[in-house]
Amino acid sequence: MAPWNGLSAAELDLLSTLFWSAGGSRHGMAERLGFSRSRANTLIAGLIEQGLLAEAGPRASTGGRRPEQLQLPAELGVLLAVDIGATSLDVAVMQPDLTVLARHAEAVDVREGPGVVLARVRQRLRELLQALGIPARRVLGIGMGVPGPVNFEAGQLVNPPLMPGWDSFSIRDYLREDYAAPVFVDNDVNLMALGELWRLQRGLSNFLVIKVGTGIGCGIVCHGEVYRGAAGSAGDVGHICVDQQGPRCHCGNVGCVEAMAAGPAIVRMAQAAAERGESPALAAVLRTQGRIEAIDVGHASRAGDVAANAIIQRAGSLIGQMLASVVNFFNPSHVFIGGGITQIGPLFLAAVRQSVYQRSLALSTRHLEIQYTPLGTDAGVTGAGVLAMHETLRARGVAP
Amino acid sequence: MAPWNGLSAAELDLLSTLFWSAGGSRHGMAERLGFSRSRANTLIAGLIEQGLLAEAGPRASTGGRRPEQLQLPAELGVLLAVDIGATSLDVAVMQPDLTVLARHAEAVDVREGPGVVLARVRQRLRELLQALGIPARRVLGIGMGVPGPVNFEAGQLVNPPLMPGWDSFSIRDYLREDYAAPVFVDNDVNLMALGELWRLQRGLSNFLVIKVGTGIGCGIVCHGEVYRGAAGSAGDVGHICVDQQGPRCHCGNVGCVEAMAAGPAIVRMAQAAAERGESPALAAVLRTQGRIEAIDVGHASRAGDVAANAIIQRAGSLIGQMLASVVNFFNPSHVFIGGGITQIGPLFLAAVRQSVYQRSLALSTRHLEIQYTPLGTDAGVTGAGVLAMHETLRARGVAP
Numbered sequence: 001m002a003p004w005n006g007l008s009a010a011e012l013d014l015l016s017t018l019f020w021s022a023g024g025s026r027h028g029m030a031e032r033l034g035f036s037r038s039r040a041n042t043l044i045a046g047l048i049e050q051g052l053l054a055e056a057g058p059r060a061s062t063g064g065r066r067p068e069q070l071q072l073p074a075e076l077g078v079l080l081a082v083d084i085g086a087t088s089l090d091v092a093v094m095q096p097d098l099t100v101l102a103r104h105a106e107a108v109d110v111r112e113g114p115g116v117v118l119a120r121v122r123q124r125l126r127e128l129l130q131a132l133g134i135p136a137r138r139v140l141g142i143g144m145g146v147p148g149p150v151n152f153e154a155g156q157l158v159n160p161p162l163m164p165g166w167d168s169f170s171i172r173d174y175l176r177e178d179y180a181a182p183v184f185v186d187n188d189v190n191l192m193a194l195g196e197l198w199r200l201q202r203g204l205s206n207f208l209v210i211k212v213g214t215g216i217g218c219g220i221v222c223h224g225e226v227y228r229g230a231a232g233s234a235g236d237v238g239h240i241c242v243d244q245q246g247p248r249c250h251c252g253n254v255g256c257v258e259a260m261a262a263g264p265a266i267v268r269m270a271q272a273a274a275e276r277g278e279s280p281a282l283a284a285v286l287r288t289q290g291r292i293e294a295i296d297v298g299h300a301s302r303a304g305d306v307a308a309n310a311i312i313q314r315a316g317s318l319i320g321q322m323l324a325s326v327v328n329f330f331n332p333s334h335v336f337i338g339g340g341i342t343q344i345g346p347l348f349l350a351a352v353r354q355s356v357y358q359r360s361l362a363l364s365t366r367h368l369e370i371q372y373t374p375l376g377t378d379a380g381v382t383g384a385g386v387l388a389m390h391e392t393l394r395a396r397g398v399a400p
Numbered sequence: 401m402a403p404w405n406g407l408s409a410a411e412l413d414l415l416s417t418l419f420w421s422a423g424g425s426r427h428g429m430a431e432r433l434g435f436s437r438s439r440a441n442t443l444i445a446g447l448i449e450q451g452l453l454a455e456a457g458p459r460a461s462t463g464g465r466r467p468e469q470l471q472l473p474a475e476l477g478v479l480l481a482v483d484i485g486a487t488s489l490d491v492a493v494m495q496p497d498l499t500v501l502a503r504h505a506e507a508v509d510v511r512e513g514p515g516v517v518l519a520r521v522r523q524r525l526r527e528l529l530q531a532l533g534i535p536a537r538r539v540l541g542i543g544m545g546v547p548g549p550v551n552f553e554a555g556q557l558v559n560p561p562l563m564p565g566w567d568s569f570s571i572r573d574y575l576r577e578d579y580a581a582p583v584f585v586d587n588d589v590n591l592m593a594l595g596e597l598w599r600l601q602r603g604l605s606n607f608l609v610i611k612v613g614t615g616i617g618c619g620i621v622c623h624g625e626v627y628r629g630a631a632g633s634a635g636d637v638g639h640i641c642v643d644q645q646g647p648r649c650h651c652g653n654v655g656c657v658e659a660m661a662a663g664p665a666i667v668r669m670a671q672a673a674a675e676r677g678e679s680p681a682l683a684a685v686l687r688t689q690g691r692i693e694a695i696d697v698g699h700a701s702r703a704g705d706v707a708a709n710a711i712i713q714r715a716g717s718l719i720g721q722m723l724a725s726v727v728n729f730f731n732p733s734h735v736f737i738g739g740g741i742t743q744i745g746p747l748f749l750a751a752v753r754q755s756v757y758q759r760s761l762a763l764s765t766r767h768l769e770i771q772y773t774p775l776g777t778d779a780g781v782t783g784a785g786v787l788a789m790h791e792t793l794r795a796r797g798v799a800p
Contacts, residue, residue, distance in 0.1 A: 223627065230605075231766060241725065324641070325722075326729050328639055331629025331630050367630065
């Protein structure tokens with residue numbers, strides 16, 4: 001049972017605001033919430049008494065005033081954050097303010113199905129908690145990202161193209177065997193967007209996070225909140241057509257950007273270049289390793305390999321072409337690019353930018369910033385922690 | 401000066417809720433606002449006393465209870481609604497509940513510039529008010545839609561491609577000479593979206609309105625509110641590329657959907673078909689009128705002309721292709737299509753649907769509805785009325 005059961009809406013607002021601002025002063029909280037100083041102080045005193053809020057030492061002087069900083073106490077309990085990618089698993093135990101207490105990452109293949117993968121998740125979470133000496137009952141909430149479309153209310157994947165065995169599997173029921181805490185499941189790139197939104201302390205209202213890895217997906221922040229769409233499939237940009245004469249995609253259509261520019265397409269282009277003798281660097285990789293990975297194309301590019309540069313240029317340009325449509329439609333202030341592709345280097349980003357600025361309208365791109373995700377590979381697991389904390393607080397708010 | 405100056409946030413909320421629900425009962429208002437019955441009744445009594453709210457006769461019995469209906473009193477004043485299209489002008493005088501008191505429509509050419517067009521607007525508004533015997537001081541607010549990207553805060557067009565003379569012209573200052581009431585300016589298709597949102601009493605949270613006329617634009621409703629984007633250019637879908645080998649557009653790029661499928665493109669295809677002898681019907685139009693308009697293609701299609709059908713099919717298919725990208729990204733529950741294209745008949749809509757369902761992901765289209773705008777040609781002017789009322793109330797709320 002969450003410790004904030006039975007709190008008033010104002011108290012929950014205060015805790016939520018503190019969480020989203022990564023701590024804050026008494027004065028700052030009152031201001032943000034539109035409360036009077038005295039009302040804020042009364043609420044804060046009550047929450048401190050209940051152990052739901054703690055004072056931190058005085059902040060460095062800011063012009064004479066020394067406001068008392070507030071924080072979410074570590075004693076409240078812990079959050080479990082799980083980020084399942086198509087080929088990777090990231091789990092972490094976090095404090096309520098998202099300080100990471102323990103973390104583990106390993107390779108997985110989601111196509112092995114929910115039975116195998118979730119058993120691994122369960123095992124890793126148990127091990128991490130055990131090492132920390134934290135019992136399961138101290139878990140406040142669990143957030144999980146998965147690489148497919150999610151019915152957010154049900155906590156289930158819906159027709160996931162990359163992981164057919166997971167369709168309608170109840171992740172929530174599976175984890176309920178170990179934990180009484182609520183389980184929230186979302187698409188992995190929505191969680192990256194949520195993670196960046198938290199890092200920004202909600203300072204940007206309308207931005208996108210594009211994940212380029214095995215597939216291509218997009219997290220959307222609109223009016224200051226993650227937008228999931230009418231059926232939870234918003235941001236499914238991997239199957240936007242960028243070439244009417246392009247190759248057939250597994251979805252049945254032709255010229256999908258995912259089929260032409262995601263990780264596997266980059267690998268295919270690299271293998272073809274190696275086999276055709278166009279790239280000494282990639283041919284050497286193929287000889288010694290027996291296969292090429294996307295990151296090898298990045299290495300070859302950085303070493304000046306012309307064919308590798310052309311492949312990265314082509315992938316970036318195609319993704320930029322898809323993004324140009326999305327930017328014309330959505331007019332975001334920022335586009336953050338994350339996922340495995342970020343390891344490939346700055347040339348990719350330059351190609352994306354060139355393509356977007358060329359194809360989008362001037363007004364849409366006048367102040368548009370395109371960059372790699374500031375949280376980098378932490379975006380997903382951070383977002384899972386945000387989901388756990390935000391939704392647990394919200395669930396209490398809705399049904400006190 | 402608006403009559404609701406100095407009201408409390410709760411009173412303004414109540415009036416706004418009543419406006420968006422097109423009237424309502426005391427009980428319904430209390431419920432929607434989360435107020436107790438007694439708090440709502442106190443607020444309502446105060447507002448009635450100030451003449452800001454009125455009781456309407458009892459509603460037909462709904463199971464024994466006969467709640468007193470509330471409405472915004474006509475005595476409050478009037479709203480002026482102006483919808484400027486690329487080739488049309490629609491003006492209306494409305495009551496606060498959007499009942500139309502007088503209306504006028506005529507052809508204009510926005511390329512004549514703001515001096516000419518706005519003088520016409522001013523003249524028409526004066527005439528309508530005069531005929532109704534309503535003095536200018538009784539105008540509560542003015543809402544205006546224009547066919548280009550708008551800086552909403554400034555009430556100015558920004559680099560409008562179809563109307564270069566309007567760039568940064570202050571529409572607000574121009575109308576201020578006649579009226580003390582606030583003037584709000586928005587993109588025409590945003591207003592169509594706002595109009596439909598009001599008609600639906602905010603019953604849908606995430607939908608799109610596509611206007612196909614001289615250009616192609618899109619109004620976006622996200623999280624229950626019109627979304628304008630970081631720079632006000634959201635929904636600029638006319639320049640999404642649908643053919644990398646397509647013709648050059650006036651924007652500088654190739655294959656923009658607007659250049660290939662909007663009104664002028666349909667006319668071009670029709671003229672070519674007539675000249676090549678492929679369409680007896682269109683050739684006859686060209687002979688007798690000297691030119692062909694988009695609506696003639698619709699007539700010819702309905703009469704069974706094969707070439708006209710092919711043109712409509714092609715335009716619908718290209719617009720559907722653009723929409724498929726947008727639907728994959730945004731996952732709306734509904735897409736409403738409006739503008740001049742709606743006169744062309746059902747074949748166009750069928751072609752759009754076929755193209756979207758073929759190109760979008762199954763999850764995005766499972767519950768997607770694509771139809772013509774329910775408000776039809778009234779969507780723009782209704783939206784201008786909604787803008788006037790909603791923003792006037794909101795402005796009071798923000799700065800009491």
